[in-house]
Amino acid sequence: MKIHDLITDTAALSDLCQRFASADFVAVDTEFMRxxxxxxxxxxxxxSDGKEAAAIDPLADGIDLTPLLDLLTDNEDVLKIFHAGGQDVEIIYNLTGKTPHPIFDTQIAMMAISQSEQIGYSNLVETWLNFSVDKGARFTDWSRRPLTDRQLEYAIGDVTHLAKIFPRMLDRLMETGRGEWLNVEMEKLADPEHYRNDPDEQWRRIRAQGRKPDVLGRLKALAAWREIEAQDKDIPRGRIMRDETLADIAAHPPRQQGDLAKVRGLSNGWKDNDIGKRLMDVVSAAPPLPVDEMPERKRGTPLGKEGALVADLLKLLLKIRSREIDVASRLIARSDDLENLAAGVRKGLPLLEGWRYEQFGRDALDLVEGKVAFAVKDGRITKTRVDDRPVPTA
Structure with a gap:
């Protein structure tokens, strides 16, 4: 494989991307600081396209990343390969408002051909290429220049290894017929909505007690305000205020700015500085949360003691089935779906649709209906069908 020198100018980047535009796939990775x-x-x-590979320096003076970004987001003929690519895709989305497509994530793909839930890159390489990755440069400061030869070798290795692994992984998926199992998961990874940062939606990620509209209204307003403050200052949102502090202010709003000095998690300076004044303006102006924005209650009905036991049996069945077909249980079904099934929910559960139903959902329904039981055979727990024929009487 041809390895290029570090690309630091637009002309060289454009030439590289023009060649990659006719490739079947490109393996992509990024290094970033946040x-x-x-x-x-x-x-x-x-x-890398498997034939040549390069590292591109986005911090180089005058470089224009447009040829690369166009290749990743606009060329539908080239498959983009990532490993655990969520943060890589987020960066591309932040730069373009678009996501790479079509996309393939080797961490997700491993869930369909092994019981690995979230296999790390080093373990992936060791599994498929049978050698260990040098981790010495993993925690380097990638923003410092110049980059050393060791750093560049480590970084480019991420995509040269991935470019070798992907065709083998694809062959395995084709052999097992499980490639289609991953379509929905890959589309989720490429969904722009997953990366769109709407300040008005940030409150939903904060744990808050209760469902009082006035409290949730303040929580929504404060979370949006904090997000905008953090964006404007380009600092992590936690540097403005931690989630717990924000939720506490929403639930117990201070009456005047001087009371902010008493809030746990805020410094004494908030009682008379500008940011404290802006916070108080938000608190005083926040309307109650509208009824149509209230968070949904947990789907399903309360399990109760017996239902909880049924859910535990479903989880055991999932572990057994995952082992039998060598698929990560997380790809087959989630815990909350199993609990909903145990509670009597039958509609809208992914495990009762498509390949998940064929591989697990049918047995899960049979277990709930008393048609499947467990047995120990040769020291291993297995499932067994229950013979529901009537027992003959004397």
Missing amino acids: ESTYWPLLCLVQI
């Missing part, structure tokens, strides 16, 4: 900023700072992009 510990002290709101927006992740893109420091390096690595890319």
Whole structure:
């Protein structure tokens, strides 16, 4: 495989992307820093089509990333390969408002051909290529220049290894007939809605007690305000205020700015500084949360003691089935879906649709209906069908 020198100018990047535009796939990885900023700072992009590979320096003076971003987001003929690519896709979305498509994530794909829930990159390489990755440069500061040869070798290795692994993984998926199982999961990864950062929706990720409209209204307003403050200052939202502090203010709003000095998690300066004044303006102006925005209650009905036991049996059945077909249980069904099934829900559960129904859902329904039981055979727990024929009487 041809390895290029670090690409630092637009002309070289454009030539590379023009060649990659006719490739079947490109493996992509990024290095970034986000510990002290709101927006992740893109420091390096690595890319390979299996024949050549390069690292691109987004921090180089005058470089225009448009040829690369166009390749990743607009060229539907080239499959984009990532490993655990959520943060990589987020960065591309932040730069373009679009996501790479079509997309393939090797971490997700491993769930369909093994019981690995979230296999790390190093373990992936060791599994498929039978050697260990040098982890020495993993925690480097990628924003510092110049980059060393060791750093570049480590970074480019992420995509050269991935470019070797992907065709083998694809062959395995075709052999097992499980490629279609992943279509929905890959589309979720590429869904722009997953990366759209709407300040008005940030309150939903904060744990708050109760469902009082006035409290939730303040929570929504404060969360949106904090998000905008963090974006404007380009600092992590937690540097403005932690979630617990924000939820506490929403539930117990201070009457005047001087009371902010008494709030746990805020410094004494909030009682008379500008940001404290802005916070108080938000608190005083926040309307109650409208009825149509109230968070949904947990779907299903309360399990009760017996239902909880049924859910435990379903989880055991899932573990057994996962082992039998060598698929990660998380790909087959989620715990809350099993609990809903145990509670009597039958509509809208993914485990009762498509391949999930064929591989697990049918047995799960039979278990709930008393047609499946468990047995121990040769020291292993297995499922067994219950013979429901009437027992002959004397």
